[in-house]
Amino acid sequence: MEIKGEIIAYCYMVDRGKPAACIALQERFIEDNLNFIKSNKLKTYIEPLSEGWVTLWIYKYSHILDVIKSLPQYPTSTFNHWVLGKLFGYDENSISNYLRGKIT
The missing domain is CATH 3.30.1370 (Ribosomal Protein S8; Chain: A, domain 1)
Known part of the structure; x- marks a missing residue:
């Protein structure tokens, strides 16, 4: 594009x-x-x-x-990833699914 x-x-x-x-x-x-x-x-x-x-x-x-x-330069925590998800307009379910796969 x-x-x-x-x-x-x-x-x-x-x-x-x-x-x-x-x-x-x-x-x-x-x-x-x-x-x-x-x-x-x-x-x-x-x-x-x-x-x-x-x-x-x-x-x-x-x-x-x-x-x-x-925003942090590199997100490392659940909170950092959650804030980025919200900032870019993702719904809570999508953020949760991402976090389950990304943060252990």
Whole structure:
């Protein structure tokens, strides 16, 4: 899927209730995508990923930024995985099934 198509899909999902979405993006694509996201009345947060690349977060509600900034680099606990699941819009049953297979 091309980048613009992914951004459109993520904006659609976040606008309709998914707390957040993120995508790894080359820096050269930031400006055009920020304009599109903002035209949909959504918020963004950018984190450096590696040289020339960023993680672009899309969210609707201001408190979600606090959650994003509090995320661990590498989730290791049940709580970390649960928060990530909720942030990405997974239901409790799906998170529970994942945790049963992942955390022992």
